[in-house]
Amino acid sequence: MVAGRCHLCGKYELMLFTCKYCGGRFCADHRLPENHHCLGIAEYKQKLRESGTLHENVQNYAGEAVQKSLGSASSWLKFASNNSALALLVIISFVFLLELIPVVSNIVYHALVFYPPLLFDRPWTIVTYMFLHGGFTHLLFNSMFLFFFGPELERRIGTPRFLFIFFASGIVAALGHMLTSSIPIIGASGALYGVLATLTILAPHIRIYVYFIPMPISYALILLVLLNFLMMGSGDAVAHIAHLSGLVVGLAAGYHLKSQHHIG
Numbered sequence: 090m091v092a093g094r095c096h097l098c099g100k101y102e103l104m105l106f107t108c109k110y111c112g113g114r115f116c117a118d119h120r121l122p123e124n125h126h127c128l129g130i131a132e133y134k135q136k137l138r139e140s141g142t143l144h145e146n147v148q149n150y151a152g153e154a155v156q157k158s159l160g161s162a163s164s165w166l167k168f169a170s171n172n173s174a175l176a177l178l179v180i181i182s183f184v185f186l187l188e189l190i191p192v193v194s195n196i197v198y199h200a201l202v203f204y205p206p207l208l209f210d211r212p213w214t215i216v217t218y219m220f221l222h223g224g225f226t227h228l229l230f231n232s233m234f235l236f237f238f239g240p241e242l243e244r245r246i247g248t249p250r251f252l253f254i255f256f257a258s259g260i261v262a263a264l265g266h267m268l269t270s271s272i273p274i275i276g277a278s279g280a281l282y283g284v285l286a287t288l289t290i291l292a293p294h295i296r297i298y299v300y301f302i303p304m305p306i307s308y309a310l311i312l313l314v315l316l317n318f319l320m321m322g323s324g325d326a327v328a329h330i331a332h333l334s335g336l337v338v339g340l341a342a343g344y345h346l347k348s349q350h351h352i353g
Contacts, residue, residue, distance in 0.1 A: 174239025184220040205267040221275035234281045242288045258283020258335035265334025279335030290343025
């Protein structure tokens, strides 16, 4: 690319684009063949037709397009393996849809909810409770949390570490709740507090919006901690101990990763 005037409109630009079909030099607005009525592209296509290359290219492109549009189980698994935060979001949303179906909602809830007195009878629920949510608002806030912070942390530390932190935070959150209450618990909030805490340690410079107010992620984490402490004992049906327990796991994981692997 060189400086000069566009062959079509005469506009002077510091960097002109040279058309590979006709050899003309054009501005950014007229760089594409269809935008400068390229005469060389017709000749180029004619040569391809005569050689049979154009037909082969069209067939290959059509085959690739069909294959991509249809997809495959392996490609979806590959996507999920590198985007587990989004895969978790899909699963959580699917479970919520099941909760909305009258016939199966009670079955899904009782199969997945974590009820502290029955931990040893239903050990799987210490994990599955994270996929249940108590309403659209609960789902919306946790989904936004996971959508914005999950992929960012996963990109920095990799999928295996991200999944470990997510589930370890969620499990410890349930155990922390069990020490102080026998009330059933649902939701991924404890796991997400762990994700947020880890990301805060690794990337404290990130700025986020809390109620439309921009602030460093570290300030947001401190604010959430204070709110959880202030709301303890308020009877607001929120498992604040679970939140703080998951957060402790995230802080520990963040400091460990930063010291051992210099991630940040």
